Amino acid sequence: MRLGLDRVRYEVTVYFRQGDTIFFTFLFPVVMLGIFSVAFQGLGKVGVAADGSGGITQAAYYLPGMIAAGILLSGVQNLAVDIAMEKSDGTLKRLGGTPLPVVSYFIGKMGQVIVTSILQIILLLLVARLAFDVALPTDPALWLRFAWVYLLGIVTSAVLGIALSSVPRTGRSATAVIIPIVLVLQFISGVYLAFNLLPEWLRNIASVFPLKWIAQGMRSVFLPAGFESQEPSGSWQLGWLAVVLGIWLVAGLIACRLTFRWIRKDR
Secondary structure, three states: OHHHHHHHHHHHHHHOOOHHHHHHHHHHHHHHHHHHHHHOHHHOOEOOOOOOOOOEOHHHHHHHHHHHHHHHHHHHHHHHHHHHHHHHOOHHHHHHOOOOOHHHHHHHHHHHHHHHHHHHHHHHHHHHHHHHOOOOOOOHHHHHHHHHHHHHHHHHHHHHHHHHOOOOOOOOOHHHHHHHHHHHHHHHOOOOOOHHHOOHHHHHHHOOOHHHHHHHHHHHHHOOHHHHHHOOOOOOOHHHHHHHHHHHHHHHHHHHHHHOOOOOOOO
16 A cells, blocks of 8 residues: 555656646646637527526536546546556566556556546636636535546546556557547547437447446536436436446456556567
8 A cells, every 4th residue: 555655646746747648638628628618608508498598508518528528538548548658668567577566556546547537627617617607516415426426437437448558559559549439439428419419329339338427427416407307318317327337347347357467468
């Protein structure tokens, strides 16, 4: 545990020293929230009643999706690319020759993901509240729901990122392999496009993957209760959210156990 906590400090320090990582994983959801909020504000409020009352701003509507995207970027994209690079440049091979336990190495990685994703969410909420006047939830039960959806989502994403790190054959190809996967999932999972507007067959595909459920869970926290009826199922399906993410978490742990090596097996 002591070595793992030391690794957390090291990993967080290294993370914030990489300009490309900061922009494409840490600041990217914040930038996208600003772009969508400004670009679509001319369309008026979302969810306006027939009499012209109610509705929420574009910034409020896109906030849950950007939080979900940030969780995916911090866990899957960040760890998959980072670990693939460390395998390729020999970092993991050198660590394998030290007394550092594998568990301590992963405590460092998981800790970095949790710390940076929490900071990212705080920044998102501050920008949404201060720059776009988004009303945040006041009900403690909603924040409790946010906590368990976040924890289950970030741990699942991190585990899947570790498992995916074994897919790229070289560190140089890691971004080319991982980023398209993450980008496609964002477009089909209700992050950039309203999920209920997608064709049913595409919604069915997205429902297999974790991001759709993380985004839906975040919508249940940050959107008014009336938006629940706009979901394709007519409800937030929080029970199914826990089941699907739990299955992906277990599958990811099994994949990590079977595939992770300090060095590539084909070398």
